Amino acid sequence: MKLAMRGLSKARYTLIMIAAMALIIAGCSNSASSKLSDDKTNVVTSFYPLYYLASEIGGEYANVINLVPTGVEPHEWSPKSRDLDTAAKAQLLLYNGAGLEGWIDDFLEGLPKNTELMTGAMSEGITLLDGNSEEHEEDDDHDHGDLDVDPHTWVSPKSMLVMADNVKQMLIKADAAHEEQYSANYEKLVEQLKTLDEQYTRELGAVQKKDIIVSHQAFGYLARDYGLNEQSIMGLSPDSEPRAQDLLNLAKFVKENGVKYIFFEELVSSTLAETLANEADVQTLVLNPVEGLTDKQQKNGDNYVTIMESNLQNLLKALQ
Structure with a gap:
């Protein structure tokens, strides 16, 4: 336990240093925030499936920024100072949760206190599997850092339907003025995901x-x-x-x-x-x-x- 606490303290110290570096970088260069938009809802996503959902549902009213670069395996990725700076200036940060992003807790703690960023785990509401394929409902008491939990929720179209609804709700929460547009885009996406689910059910069955x-x-x-x-x-x-x-x-x-x-x-x-x-x-x-x-x-x-x-x-x- 002492070793774990020392590791956590070190991680928090690292995030504090990253936050300080982000402020310096922001003052010297606009490269970290160049992707941000002044006239759209800025949505930062932790990996591709959430980028896809946010882009499809957000449409022309959302500027979606994916943290993990193309061709990079998300299990091997960790955030840099510019990522913290970009997220701090956005309106939404969407992450999978269920233990996928081992860096997320320290990342959130490293955000400036005055940020207006809304955050959420898009796996909420999915019955999760642990490493032994036993199921348990995700709730507030669940430890997202638990290595026994299977984080790969999105690989099932049924789970993606739940995640799509979570993304829609977060977009509406951040930008209620475009609720009608987000809902319409969501319905179009749901049609595709339901068709996919039906194909998997019928053909694999x-x-x-x-x-x-x-x-x-x-x-x-x-x-x-x-x-x-x-x-x-x-x-x-x-x-x-x-x-x-x-x-x-x-x-x-x-x-x-x-x-x-x-x-x-x-x-x-x-x-x-x-x-x-x-x-x-x-x-x-x-x-x-x-x-x-x-x-x-x-x-x-x-x-x-x-x-x-x-x-x-x-x-x-x-x-x-």
Whole structure:
């Protein structure tokens, strides 16, 4: 406990220093705040899925700034002084919660006392999974820093519907004058997400095989909501290392259950997935947790819905 408290104090000290640096940087350069708009609601999001929701619902009345750059895995990202400065001058800061952003508590404490920034965890209202796939309702007593909690809520379209409503409510709270426009944009988005949910429910419900082997334990909500059985090489964090025995057990599972593909994701090394696939004499296939876009996906105009549609097709291919 003493070690944990010392670590927390150090983290808070670091955020104080970052806040001080942000003030200096703001005085020397406008690069940190150059993305901010004077005539729109400025929304800062912690990672891509929330950027997508805020952009779609906010439309022309929101200026949405995503903290995590294109091509960067959000588990590996941490905020810089310019990020704190940008957020402090915005109207909204939307983050996932459920333990995804390990930096969020210290980040919020580092904000200036006079900031008018509204903040919220967009996973509120979703029944969360812990690392052992046990469910519990998120409430005010829940520790978002609990490493046992599965933070990958957005990977299920059902969860994204809940998150979309949370984003809409936050936008209206920050900018009530455009409630009608935000609500109209929200309804259009909900139509797409409900169609996606219906496709997943119908098509995955029709397959006989249910086992998926993934490199990163990011598909628990998708598995729960659409009747799949997720087995993962690595844990909730994509940089966790499996034991040799874990790989052997998975190879055995693959052979005994007729699994044809090992899924990997694009923002994380595919080495372990390929190693397991070679060991079990099967192939690899992409299953994207939609934590962020690659440069290529961004250039192609891909978004949450198109990537989740591709995921569905790959799931159907693997589960034939």
